[in-house]
Amino acid sequence: MAEKVLIYSRFPKSQMVRIGEHFDLLDAAGKPPLQTFSADQLKDVRALITAGGQVLKADVMDMMPALGAIICYGTGYDGVDFKAAAERKIVVGNSPGANAASVADLALTLMLAVTRRLLPADQYLREGGWSGAKPSPLMSPQPGNPGRRVGVYGMGEIGRKIASRVAAFECDVAYHSRSKHDVPYRYEPSLEALVEWCDVLMIAVRAGGDTNRIIDAAMLKKLGANGVVVNISRGSVIDQAALTAALTDKTIAGAGLDVFEKEPHAPDALTALPNVVLTPHIGGHTLDSHMAMQDCVIANLDAFYAGKGLPYAVVV
Amino acid sequence: MAEKVLIYSRFPKSQMVRIGEHFDLLDAAGKPPLQTFSADQLKDVRALITAGGQVLKADVMDMMPALGAIICYGTGYDGVDFKAAAERKIVVGNSPGANAASVADLALTLMLAVTRRLLPADQYLREGGWSGAKPSPLMSPQPGNPGRRVGVYGMGEIGRKIASRVAAFECDVAYHSRSKHDVPYRYEPSLEALVEWCDVLMIAVRAGGDTNRIIDAAMLKKLGANGVVVNISRGSVIDQAALTAALTDKTIAGAGLDVFEKEPHAPDALTALPNVVLTPHIGGHTLDSHMAMQDCVIANLDAFYAGKGLPYAVVV
Numbered sequence: 001m002a003e004k005v006l007i008y009s010r011f012p013k014s015q016m017v018r019i020g021e022h023f024d025l026l027d028a029a030g031k032p033p034l035q036t037f038s039a040d041q042l043k044d045v046r047a048l049i050t051a052g053g054q055v056l057k058a059d060v061m062d063m064m065p066a067l068g069a070i071i072c073y074g075t076g077y078d079g080v081d082f083k084a085a086a087e088r089k090i091v092v093g094n095s096p097g098a099n100a101a102s103v104a105d106l107a108l109t110l111m112l113a114v115t116r117r118l119l120p121a122d123q124y125l126r127e128g129g130w131s132g133a134k135p136s137p138l139m140s141p142q143p144g145n146p147g148r149r150v151g152v153y154g155m156g157e158i159g160r161k162i163a164s165r166v167a168a169f170e171c172d173v174a175y176h177s178r179s180k181h182d183v184p185y186r187y188e189p190s191l192e193a194l195v196e197w198c199d200v201l202m203i204a205v206r207a208g209g210d211t212n213r214i215i216d217a218a219m220l221k222k223l224g225a226n227g228v229v230v231n232i233s234r235g236s237v238i239d240q241a242a243l244t245a246a247l248t249d250k251t252i253a254g255a256g257l258d259v260f261e262k263e264p265h266a267p268d269a270l271t272a273l274p275n276v277v278l279t280p281h282i283g284g285h286t287l288d289s290h291m292a293m294q295d296c297v298i299a300n301l302d303a304f305y306a307g308k309g310l311p312y313a314v315v316v
Numbered sequence: 317m318a319e320k321v322l323i324y325s326r327f328p329k330s331q332m333v334r335i336g337e338h339f340d341l342l343d344a345a346g347k348p349p350l351q352t353f354s355a356d357q358l359k360d361v362r363a364l365i366t367a368g369g370q371v372l373k374a375d376v377m378d379m380m381p382a383l384g385a386i387i388c389y390g391t392g393y394d395g396v397d398f399k400a401a402a403e404r405k406i407v408v409g410n411s412p413g414a415n416a417a418s419v420a421d422l423a424l425t426l427m428l429a430v431t432r433r434l435l436p437a438d439q440y441l442r443e444g445g446w447s448g449a450k451p452s453p454l455m456s457p458q459p460g461n462p463g464r465r466v467g468v469y470g471m472g473e474i475g476r477k478i479a480s481r482v483a484a485f486e487c488d489v490a491y492h493s494r495s496k497h498d499v500p501y502r503y504e505p506s507l508e509a510l511v512e513w514c515d516v517l518m519i520a521v522r523a524g525g526d527t528n529r530i531i532d533a534a535m536l537k538k539l540g541a542n543g544v545v546v547n548i549s550r551g552s553v554i555d556q557a558a559l560t561a562a563l564t565d566k567t568i569a570g571a572g573l574d575v576f577e578k579e580p581h582a583p584d585a586l587t588a589l590p591n592v593v594l595t596p597h598i599g600g601h602t603l604d605s606h607m608a609m610q611d612c613v614i615a616n617l618d619a620f621y622a623g624k625g626l627p628y629a630v631v632v
């Protein structure tokens with residue numbers, strides 16, 4: 001008989017089809033599990049699948065007294081309370097690197113779209129501005145990529161893939177992360193120095209207490225009037241109110257954002273801006289990325305139920 | 317005294333400022349020169365600046381009996397009647413490669429935006445679809461870049477820069493052009509074979525009689541239901557009506573177009589589609605690209621007036 005697995009976060013059903021061929025899935029769809037299932041149904045649930053960014057604390061863990069594994073669908077695991085998990089001898093797994101290309105590709109898509117003003121350009125054409133030769137300040141020529149200073153914050157799998165893509169556009173690439181990596185890009189020992197230097201800041205750092213709102217008003221001021229912020233990591237890394245203010249008063253030039261402080265919500269003050277490109281957390285949202293993430297989830301669950309260590313374990 | 321130069325096409329004034337510091341400019345702004353200037357004013361004009369795609373035939377050349385040089389602002393020169401020019405001993409120059417990075421960058425921007433459905437994603441978020449958890453068929457996951465088959469049609473400066481950028485996205489790159497080049501990409505000896513093989517067709521071929529509407533209904537059928545066309549070359553290369561039909565009936569998946577058959581007009585049937593990204597011929601429209609194109613124009617004009625051969629001459 002297939003083992004029970006609780007789906008804790010809200011996932012599209014299509015993303016759980018393959019996993020459902022291996023396990024007996026109980027779909028809580030983002031609600032507290034006891035709201036959907038009885039204590040009796042939950043008492044022998046030994047593993048759950050969650051979106052790494054969603055808050056998952058002791059209260060939820062304690063709804064499943066047999067819980068032994070928390071499997072994050074995706075790279076992130078910032079929503080998981082690791083202390084509470086450790087106290088309950090619950091192991092945590094993720095899908096490292098599985099979505100790295102897809103997320104890096106979206107970072108480049110956002111950088112290019114913002115710096116080339118793609119959305120205003122498409123709108124200018126569709127609304128007849130071009131054929132009517134209407135003046136459009138948004139269509140004035142902007143700096144191009146060759147020689148553009150692009151700073152990558154975070155040098156994990158995603159950061160590396162962002163850097164190699166950016167380099168192909170003849171940009172000048174530097175990075176900052178906690179430690180220096182063996183990569184062909186210049187290392188900046190502080191985030192401040194990276195931000196001071198670069199025109200485009202690509203945020204690919206792992207979310208956590210040490211990076212919470214680290215991109216604040218002062219950092220945005222350092223980035224400067226030609227500066228563009230691209231964030232495909234987590235909304236928590238940026239002080240969203242400060243970013244919105246900086247975009248509104250032109251302290252910086254633009255932003256490409258796939259992640260937000262309170263998903264699935266982006267504030268009206270942000271969605272009203274013309275100098276931003278906004279996507280609904282679709283960084284890892286390609287067919288191949290989902291397939292690779294599902295492979296990791298299935299491998300983690302198979303190993304767990306076989307009494308083995310997780311092949312993709314998170315060690316913090 | 318500065319030499320007279322006629323500006324034949326309609327250019328934004330900002331693009332002519334530097335050139336105007338070297339020459340005495342007569343701006344016809346896209347109209348027949350005799351409409352704006354008297355025959356007397358035109359009789360000693362020895363050089364003109366044109367946008368390469370604009371039709372420039374014997375009738376216009378004969379308005380300036382002293383004309384000796386046609387200088388194209390940009391890479392293209394497909395609008396110039398070379399036979400008529402040769403008969404009048406008029407030399408033709410262009411700005412080769414000056415906008416290659418900028419145009420290639422836009423090609424990638426369009427490819428990424430179409431394949432990641434960037435515009436629908438931004439709209440879905442801005443219109444509250446995400447926060448309201450509204451179903452959206454357009455937001456279903458699509459194939460990602462790693463392993464994607466990208467065909468580059470044309471292997472000049474722009475085609476090369478497109479190919480190197482595409483390769484950085486872990487795509488599989490092949491190309492077709494009249495002859496095989498010394499490049500690290502697979503050569504397809506026919507356009508048909510390239511189109512049959514690829515999922516994304518990047519059109520970077522030089523416009524001319526031999527490429528006129530070469531991408532027709534049959535080619536688009538070969539490209540197939542997952543196929544995407546990106547055109548940053550000239551609108552004449554594609555049968556625009558056939559493309560619009562193929563996009564409407566889903567013969568192909570999408571298109572990113574910077575160029576159109578009758579610029580600055582794009583047909584309503586095209587601008588109404590959700591699976592296209594359309595830009596108003598802004599491929600070479602970056603500050604550095606304009607600077608480089610102006611450098612070529614000035615160098616060509618300086619050489620011509622000094623009685624020397626053009627440093628950036630077009631030889632057909």
